[in-house]
Amino acid sequence: MQILPFYMVCDESGSMAGPDGVDTINAALPDLHHEISTNPSVADKTRFALVGFSTQASLLQPLADLSELTQLPSLSAGGVTSFGAAFRLLKDTIDKDVAALKSEGHDVYRPVVFFLSDGIPTDDDWRTALKELKEFRYAPKIIAFGIGDADAAIISEVANFKAFMQQDQTVTPAVALREFASSLTRSIVNSATSMDSQGGEGFQLDVQDHVPGFTRVSLDKL
Amino acid sequence: MSGPAYDGGFRDAHDDRGHTAAAVDPDGLDAHIAGLPYGVMARETITRVPEAPVPPAPPAPPTPEGPQPYAEPEAEPLRGVPAHVGNRPPSYPPHPLGRPSVRDTEDALAAFSPVVLLDGAHIGRLTVRAASVRGDSHNWEGSCRQDAMTVTRIGPPEAEMLLLAVADGVGSAVYSHVGSYELSRRAAVFLDREAESIHAAVCARDENELRVLATKAVAGAAAELRAAWAQAAQHRPRPYADQDYATTLHVLLIPTDPGIRDRVLCSVGDGGLFVLREGGWEHGDPDDGAGLLDTRTEALPHAYRSVKATLVRTMPGEVLLLGTDGITNPLTQKDPEFARRLAEAWGGPEVPSLSDFLWQAQTRAKSYDDDRTVICVWEERA
Numbered sequence: 001m002q003i004l005p006f007y008m009v010c011d012e013s014g015s016m017a018g019p020d021g022v023d024t025i026n027a028a029l030p031d032l033h034h035e036i037s038t039n040p041s042v043a044d045k046t047r048f049a050l051v052g053f054s055t056q057a058s059l060l061q062p063l064a065d066l067s068e069l070t071q072l073p074s075l076s077a078g079g080v081t082s083f084g085a086a087f088r089l090l091k092d093t094i095d096k097d098v099a100a101l102k103s104e105g106h107d108v109y110r111p112v113v114f115f116l117s118d119g120i121p122t123d124d125d126w127r128t129a130l131k132e133l134k135e136f137r138y139a140p141k142i143i144a145f146g147i148g149d150a151d152a153a154i155i156s157e158v159a160n161f162k163a164f165m166q167q168d169q170t171v172t173p174a175v176a177l178r179e180f181a182s183s184l185t186r187s188i189v190n191s192a193t194s195m196d197s198q199g200g201e202g203f204q205l206d207v208q209d210h211v212p213g214f215t216r217v218s219l220d221k222l
Numbered sequence: 223m224s225g226p227a228y229d230g231g232f233r234d235a236h237d238d239r240g241h242t243a244a245a246v247d248p249d250g251l252d253a254h255i256a257g258l259p260y261g262v263m264a265r266e267t268i269t270r271v272p273e274a275p276v277p278p279a280p281p282a283p284p285t286p287e288g289p290q291p292y293a294e295p296e297a298e299p300l301r302g303v304p305a306h307v308g309n310r311p312p313s314y315p316p317h318p319l320g321r322p323s324v325r326d327t328e329d330a331l332a333a334f335s336p337v338v339l340l341d342g343a344h345i346g347r348l349t350v351r352a353a354s355v356r357g358d359s360h361n362w363e364g365s366c367r368q369d370a371m372t373v374t375r376i377g378p379p380e381a382e383m384l385l386l387a388v389a390d391g392v393g394s395a396v397y398s399h400v401g402s403y404e405l406s407r408r409a410a411v412f413l414d415r416e417a418e419s420i421h422a423a424v425c426a427r428d429e430n431e432l433r434v435l436a437t438k439a440v441a442g443a444a445a446e447l448r449a450a451w452a453q454a455a456q457h458r459p460r461p462y463a464d465q466d467y468a469t470t471l472h473v474l475l476i477p478t479d480p481g482i483r484d485r486v487l488c489s490v491g492d493g494g495l496f497v498l499r500e501g502g503w504e505h506g507d508p509d510d511g512a513g514l515l516d517t518r519t520e521a522l523p524h525a526y527r528s529v530k531a532t533l534v535r536t537m538p539g540e541v542l543l544l545g546t547d548g549i550t551n552p553l554t555q556k557d558p559e560f561a562r563r564l565a566e567a568w569g570g571p572e573v574p575s576l577s578d579f580l581w582q583a584q585t586r587a588k589s590y591d592d593d594r595t596v597i598c599v600w601e602e603r604a
Contacts, residue, residue, distance in 0.1 A: 001308065001555070001557070001587070001588050001589040001590075002555070002590070003589065017510045039361055040312060040313035040314040040358070040362060040591075041358070041359045041363075041591060043313050044312050044313050044314070044588045044589045044591070045589045067313060099416075105555075105556045105557035105558075106556065106557070107555055107556055161469075193359065207539070
């Protein structure tokens with residue numbers, strides 16, 4: 001099989017509590033699950049995992065075929081914002097997942113990470129962990145989203161594909177989070193369905209340049 | 223079997239026969255029929271009036287369990303849904319779904335394209351089976367098959383070649399089904415014009431000359447079609463663009479003279495040729511390793527540099543498989559089950575029937591949902 005693994009990595013720090021945070025994402029997860037698991041052109045080719053991070057990072061949903069799950073776990077807020085814990089867990093998980101899929105005889109595409117945070121990292125060594133994640137053999141493509149107090153420069157530093165920041169004032173974090181979830185779903189659907197037109201030699205990671213409620217941030221370093 | 227309607231028919235048959243049977247029974251056919259147990263003869267056999275000499279009826283086939291005259295055929299084992307490899311079949315439904323409407327589109331080819339094409343040939347010692355099947359994803363969307371294929375012959379009798387072509391319309395191009403359909407046919411016409419030279423170059427094993435000839439023919443076909451498409455686009459809101467018609471093309475030419483062991487594959491883009499040798503599939507056109515040009519991204523009518531021409535030498539008993547990536551991708555995936563299954567199906571002593579070939583070509587493999595076109599050639603041993 002040809003498999004495209006997606007990882008959703010969400011900030012669960014204390015500031016993400018309530019309707020402007022995890023509640024909105026939790027409410028959007030069933031739609032994401034339904035959309036992906038009921039579309040065979042997506043369900044048969046993708047795997048989905050959910051990682052939450054605050055003081056620690058945890059693999060809330062190990063990489064799975066969504067059509068084989070009845071529901072997704074939910075996020076719960078509390079703690080500080082350790083980017084480093086998220087990146088280390090992500091690298092370790094991707095490494096094991098890709099190796100396992102390959103050993104089962106699958107052809108695995110480069111994993112895709114959707115990263116979301118509402119703040120600035122509280123740990124010191126997150127850059128080291130990010131560098132290791134971006135340079136290891138199965139380094140994922142990262143799309144980063146910042147809401148609330150997130151810093152545009154840091155969000156663009158995390159990303160290596162596209163980065164987005166919540167528009168000031170014009171939208172609430174809840175609206176932005178709903179758009180984040182639907183952008184992720186659309187990306188999974190469009191990327192999976194583009195695999196055929198790429199002749200099996202790759203896929204077009206399809207992330208809209210314009211996500212409603214967000215402004216795209218350039219990845220060019222100055 | 224013994225209802226009134228049937229008896230009526232039977233009686234009429236006897237009446238018809240009565241007028242001529244006495245006069246015309248030169249070979250004893252009537253006597254033979256009369257001697258058969260009641261009900262053995264099919265009705266139409268009895269009503270036949272032997273106006274001309276008829277050879278004696280063949281002896282009834284041996285029936286060890288005794289005659290079972292009108293037994294309904296035993297329920298034939300139905301093939302059903304094509305088999306799948308792996309733990310689970312694809313999530314897609316395994317039968318044809320929606321399709322484009324004549325009303326919705328000016329694109330008649332899309333509305334009228336069959337979801338499945340099945341073809342074949344037997345020429346000299348060569349036997350061909352060919353199938354082009356809409357992929358699960360296009361089936362699910364209700365869009366048309368973008369693959370195309372052609373099975374024909376080119377050249378004069380002394381330089382005759384079997385021509386097999388597969389073309390894979392590029393998924394994102396609006397009229398790629400038009401590109402693949404028309405290019406695979408026009409290329410055959412232009413290759414026919416060069417057939418004598420191509421045949422001579424195959425005999426001389428001159429790959430360079432073959433590349434020149436194939437490029438000339440394919441470029442000629444592409445130029446003619448581009449002009450026609452541009453003309454047609456003047457009546458449409460969408461301006462003409464080459465990339466709307468993007469397609470790959472692979473043409474395999476096989477001299478029908480069994481003394482010539484070389485075949486030539488002319489290619490633009492991905493997909494390709496495999497040879498089934500000793501139970502395993504081998505790439506018929508391995509990359510030449512030049513590395514500078516990524517042929518996988520090449521497409522007609524515009525985005526290619528030249529047509530690649532590759533000589534392939536095969537022996538009777540080997541099976542050639544020409545396919546689009548809808549079949550070559552699952553065939554070359556890491557898990558060998560799909561490749562093994564097709565090798566078993568197509569590597570045996572018998573060439574499969576058309577319907578068996580279609581069923582086998584439709585072997586399902588989760589995540590491989592592209593249009594699938596596959597043409598196989600078997601060659602009898604002398």
